[in-house]
Amino acid sequence: MIAPVDLVPGQLLGRYELLIAIAQGGMGTVWAARERGGAAGDKIVAVKTMLPALSSDPRCKRMFLTESRIAARIKHPNVCAILDQGEQSGVLYFVMEWIDGDALVALQGGSTRKQGRPLPLPVAVRIAIEAARGLHAAHELRDEDGALVGLVHRDVSPHNILITRDGTVKIADFGVAKAVAQADNPTTNTGHMKGKILFMAPEQVYSEQLDRRSDIFALGIVLYQLTTGTHPFAASHDLATMARIARPEPVDPPSSLAPGYPPALEAAVMRALAKDPAERFATMAELADALEAVNATLGGRPEEVTGYIRDALAARTSRRAVVIKDALRAADGRSRGRPSSRLDPRRRARTIATAAALVASGALLGAATLLWIGLGEGPAAQQIVEVPAAPPLTEEPRPRSAAAEPRAPEPPPAPAPSTSPATPPSSAPAAAASPGPPRPPRAPAETGRARFREPGF
CATH class of the missing domain: 3.30.200.20 (Phosphorylase Kinase; domain 1)
Structure with a gap:
């Protein structure tokens, strides 16, 4: 979950x-x-x-x-x-x-380890330039006295580089960032490596002091993979990957994997991936400037880069928009004091297909749960249990009197469910219904008579 x-x-x-x-x-x-x-x-x-x-x-x-x-x-x-x-x-x-868009990993086919197709060079370089500009702003953050805070992201990876539908890059999730200059804890505890192993710098593998150049190394890995389709250090398991990162030998040049690789771009990538921090770019701004010079020789127009990204993300962002829309619909139902209405069968089928596509593409972690709730009730289905409705009434609601006693006793409102997961509405046990012959399916107008219970929180 x-x-x-x-x-x-x-x-x-x-x-x-x-x-x-x-x-x-x-x-x-x-x-x-x-x-x-x-x-x-x-x-x-x-x-x-x-x-x-x-x-x-x-x-x-x-x-x-x-x-x-x-x-x-x-x-x-x-x-x-x-x-x-x-x-x-x-x-x-x-x-x-x-962010109305998706993570960079979506453009890589959902995986940062497997070999894939490289992105068009103008697209990959533009993404790296904007990511470097955003990270430089973080590295240059200063306190009230004008001193550098010493912020390091520590987790630069395609999962934390977001791209909007119009092609704007956004650095996200400073979840493991650390202000290395803060007085109460100047370094991350020794022995605790923070960040994704595939995108660690050598000094991070050794749990040594980190600075902005560690983020430069990580962005160099991202750019290498975007432009060659191959991760420079990925191995069959994490320890082997860490060993490759920690070796003093330089990484194989991108041109060994991609003939015709621009020499100026290769020089920038290799400098960013220098094993010795002193040999890397000193700042993200320097890396961005070097990539701007490369980009000027590639001939890619900004509108072409934007169009490529928009088209590449269109299906995924549209599917996510459907999920969010259904979640909002369920929220509106909760705010009115009742769960949202069921979807008609055709829309329910389309929603299940949408959720299945999200699971297959990795666009939304945990979307497998949407397959059994079908988004018929939106996210509220996770905490709503549907109780089978009483038989349709043709007379006014009966008071609790002797005249109503001959009818088959209707079960009282369902008690609080056990701690086991709620049974999906479509599979509610038949034993919960009133005894008697099966009733024909209710007309759509009767659906609202079903009773629901929402646990408090």
Whole structure:
């Protein structure tokens, strides 16, 4: 399951209503949510919550709150904005702008380890340039006295490089970022490696001191893979991958995999991937400038790059929009005090097919649960149990009197379910219905007579 057991769709964290869990990282779960009562009206945001197992750790709690406050100060068009943070009932969370797009990994076919087709060079270089600009803004963040904070992302990877439908790159998830200059804990605890192994720098493998050049190495890996279709260090298992990263020998040049690789681009990639930090670019701005010079020779027009990204992400973003729309519909039903109406069979089939496609493509972690709830009730189906409706009544609602006694006794409202997962509405046991011969299917107008129970939270 993606969602922590204590959080369900419809729950409020501050003024943010959780809609559906969309991803889980090393520190928490990301939810699509909507802000209620904001100045601009209800709007969709992304809410990241700390995993319950970490919330009880004072060190993790302090890191989470510190990092979200630091990240909220980064103001740059290539950084996903942090809008708010808070704590409620032991749940730590921060709120990010909602990105109408997808992660870079989607353009790679959903995998960062397997060999794939390289992206067109103008597209790959433009993505790397914008990612470098956003990371440089984070690295240059200063405190009130004008001193560098020392922020390092530590987890630069295709999963944390988001791309909007218009082609804008956004660096997201400073979930393992660390202000290395903070007085109370100047370094990450020795022996605790933070970040995805495939995108670690050698000094990160050795748990040594990190700085902005560690992020440059990680972005170099991303660019190498985008332009060759091959990861420079990936091996059959993590230890072998770490050994390849830690070796002092330089990586194989991209031209050995892609004949005709531009020499200037190869020089930039190889410098970013230097095993010795002193031999890399000193700043992300230097890397971005070098790539701008390369980009000028590639001849790709901005509108062509944008068009490629828009077309590549169109199907995925459209499917996600359907999921969010259904989640909003379910939320509206909850706000009116009743669950959302069932989908008609044709739309239900289309929704199930959509969820299946999302699972197959990896666009939405945990979308497998949508297959059994069918999005007929939207995310609310995770906490709603449908009780079979009583037989249609032709007279006025009967009072509890002797005149009604000859009828077969109707079961009382369903008691609270056990702690086992709720049975999908489509498979509610027949024993729960009143005894008697099977009734014909109800007309659509009768659907609203079914009774539901929503557990409190």
